[in-house]
Amino acid sequence: MKTIAINQYGPATEFNLLELPKPTPTADEVLVEIHAFSINPMDVAGRQGQLGAPFTDQWSFPLVLGWDFAGVVAQVGAHVTNFALGDRVFGAIASAHAATNGTYGEFVAAGTEELAKIPAGLSFDQAAALPIGGMTAYYGMTHSLDLQPGQKVLVQGGAGGVGLFAVQIAKALGAYVATTASANHRELLMQLGVDQVIDYHETSPAAVLHDFDAVFDTVGDIETGLKVLKSDGKLSTIAGQPTPAQQHDQNKQVAFQFTQGSAADLAALADLVVTGQVQLTLTTLPFSAASVTQAHQTIEGHHTTGKQVIHVKD
Known part of the structure; x- marks a missing residue:
């Protein structure tokens, strides 16, 4: 799969497009084909090498960053009963994700604790902006x-x-x-x-x-x-x-505040967007290393208004 990864900690220009194997979901996870992901200040801290445990417990290089995503369920773990193949979903992966299982790529293995179905009226780009x-x-x-x-x-x-x-x-x-x-x-x-x-x-x-x-x-x-x-x-x-x-x-x-969001909280937040009570302010960029670099530099320079979203596929 295509990913956008770094080979060392450093400036936003460290990002490169790399081919890496798809992650393999456990029995309690689903594999999601990513259609969009968003970028957060903690991504910037991760790229700079400023995050410690538990974030970095499984990290090595090449490192695929990212936690927020939206996409389609492509594989379902044996113990998962509340999601099925083809479900449109959004959420965040665990803080301590594996080095090559970040969301800056075409697939991610995700647990279901912070995973919800995308309601009608919400696009992948919009849904990817919500989780963290x-x-x-x-x-x-x-x-x-x-x-x-x-x-x-x-x-x-x-x-x-x-x-x-x-x-x-x-x-x-x-x-x-x-x-x-x-x-x-x-x-x-x-x-x-x-x-x-x-x-x-x-x-x-x-x-x-x-x-x-x-x-x-x-x-x-x-x-x-x-x-x-x-x-x-x-x-x-x-x-x-x-x-x-x-x-x-x-x-x-x-x-x-240590945020402990749930799938139910994600669903409630999505409902606020669908009903017009929360409007999203997004900057949407195409899937490329240059786009991720640009988004990181925008956040790092404190020039952000709303969310930086990377559109992977339709």
């Missing part, structure tokens, strides 16, 4: 923060791959949503229903927001988020580690 970024945001809003209708939430970094999902999911849950973003993203975020957009280059959210119920931090600015929270509010961060002092700030609940 979308699930991180969905888990944050519904589990980590347990956001309720009428509550106020600040999403720090609302125009990024996770942030765009987070602001829309929060609105779908009935919350008042404020977010930080550059001025050039203000119009997009307002169109998506955000109630208040703060240009962080000009204004600190702590200067204008007070007594918020929740903060979802995607940029690593925990200290500012804490200033926005009410005394018993909740802050969840995916971009930093709270200090002991921050974790004991009044009665506030402050924690790093």
Whole structure:
């Protein structure tokens, strides 16, 4: 099968098109013919050699990166009963995938814990954009923060791959949503229903927001988020580690979020897209090493709006 792999850790220009054997699914896995995959900041960290265990436990070179995918079931393991040949599916593979079983290729062996069927009305490219970024945001809003209708939430970094999902999911849950973003993203975020957009280059959210119920931090600015929270509010961060002092700030609940999404969560997120409650902002590129290099450089340079998706086949 064709894959896009690296032979050593390094810059985004390390990617090459390589022919490698198809992965062999276990009895608890399915083999998926990939139609699209998306790229996340953790992919960039993996390519740079910045990820440790458990991610790298089975890694060697050549290394095929990637976790998000959408495609068609091509083989079903003996113990799998909820998927069949030909099913259109999307999901994420386990963090600790084998070196040649990443999603930057034509096939991937995937477990079923984070695998769902693609509903009618959702394309492969759209479905591939959902798993890690979308699930991180969905888990944050519904589990980590347990956001309720009428509550106020600040999403720090609302125009990024996770942030765009987070602001829309929060609105779908009935919350008042404020977010930080550059001025050039203000119009997009307002169109998506955000109630208040703060240009962080000009204004600190702590200067204008007070007594918020929740903060979802995607940029690593925990200290500012804490200033926005009410005394018993909740802050969840995916971009930093709270200090002991921050974790004991009044009665506030402050924690790093370890996302544990499920197939049911994926299905619920897909339904939000199909029903128009979450709109996707995608940059779609053809299947090539140059495209993956470009996507990595875009993410690495913090120029991302929405998701970078690689279209493999129709």
